[in-house]
Amino acid sequence: MDIKQLRFLVALEETGHFGQAAARCHVTQPTLSMRLRNLEEELGLELVRRGQRFEGFTEEGRRILAWARGLLAAQDGLYAEAAACRGQLVGTLRLGVVPLAGFDPMRLLRLFAAAHPELRFRLFALSSEQILERLASNQLDLGLSYLERLDREHFDSLALADTRMGLLYDHRHFSIDPANLSWEAVAAQPLGLLSSGMHFRQSIDHALRSRGLNPQPRLETDAVHQLLQAVRAGLCCAVLPLHSGLDRLAEGLTLSPIDAAQTLAPLGLILRRAAPRSALAEACFNAARTLLAEDSIEPIDQHIDHSD
Incomplete structure (x- = not known):
């Protein structure tokens, strides 16, 4: 098993298509299919349902996917942490944003990119429920969403503004x-x-x-x-x-x-509390606080715990 096989598996989940997953991973479709079959043979499990096209994952495949995402996030976090120790921030920040957010996320990303020009960004337009689900499963680094009914035990938040x-x-x-x-x-x-x-x-x-x-x-x-x-x-x-x-x-x-x-609830930046918590996500929290201070806007409510 190697890390590329896990990336192939996650790419297939995100695209739902063998050809698109192969293109994202810069390999041919036969190569991706072969490497996934090798992974199934090594684990002794059927992970992918196949027909004329991709038909989804087996129950076992979804359980393996959760581990694969965690391992990939840990690898990305390791490189980001090493770069942070060198005084750099590199990598890709994955940010989920609710539609029609009352805070322009580009203001935050522009500030962040200016301070760390080697950063890349992936934005996902999602519902508030989807953002929490993907934060919990480590598919997102940060979420820009409403703070109504937020589980404070599992998530930290920085309230940005009433919308x-x-x-x-x-x-x-x-x-x-x-x-x-x-x-x-x-x-x-x-x-x-x-x-x-x-x-x-x-x-x-x-x-x-x-x-x-x-x-x-x-x-x-x-x-x-x-x-x-x-x-x-x-x-x-x-x-x-x-x-x-x-x-x-x-x-x-x-x-x-x-x-x-x-809106019925304020909008805020949300970060999962459980490890692994990337250096990129932590830095984005700091950038958000800086932006609020420069705009002379006081956060409505802060729930940030650095004890972990």
Whole structure:
């Protein structure tokens, strides 16, 4: 067994396709398949369900995957820790971000990249539940998510801000008075919203229903870029977080604050407490605190424990 076989196995899980996994690992598909069969023979287990194409993992395969991810994270962490001991930070930071986060993650990554130019980043758009699951299984280094019902025993967190909400519209298509923009005024507009079940959508629904409002959205989607496309096309307006940077992505867009509008829980940076905890993740926490201090924004709530 060697570490490449484990990387092949994890790549297959992440892509769900033999050819894509091989391309990610820079090998041919026959080579990847052969090395995975060698791993199965060595372990005496069937790990992968095969048909005409990849059909998933066996129950035993999923148990082995958990160990493989841990070993790969330990290897990456070892190299990152060695670099940190030399005064360097290298490697790839894996960050999970909820859709429509009320804190622009690029502000943090730009600061981090400026201080450590050799770093690379992988971003994943995930639900808050998926972020916690992947942090717990060491598939992510950090999560940018809501802190509601966070298990403080297993996760550290740095609260970034309450997420205030505004109405995004294209002034070429809509004439809206931004002064004293109420939820009643918002409900009167054709709305584009994230799909039901997402935390940000739940906060919008709660605000509307608590005021006896029940507008029928013109468009629902789980993709933020489609929401922005619909706004630019004049199909609808959208409720988005303030300070997310999304209103600056195209000309003609205006994001006006809604009175008494914020999400049900603050947004924060989340780090798993259990080892291995990478030097990259720890450094990103420090970068976040620096960014907050420079912006003169006090963290709402800190739950950081350095006793481990």
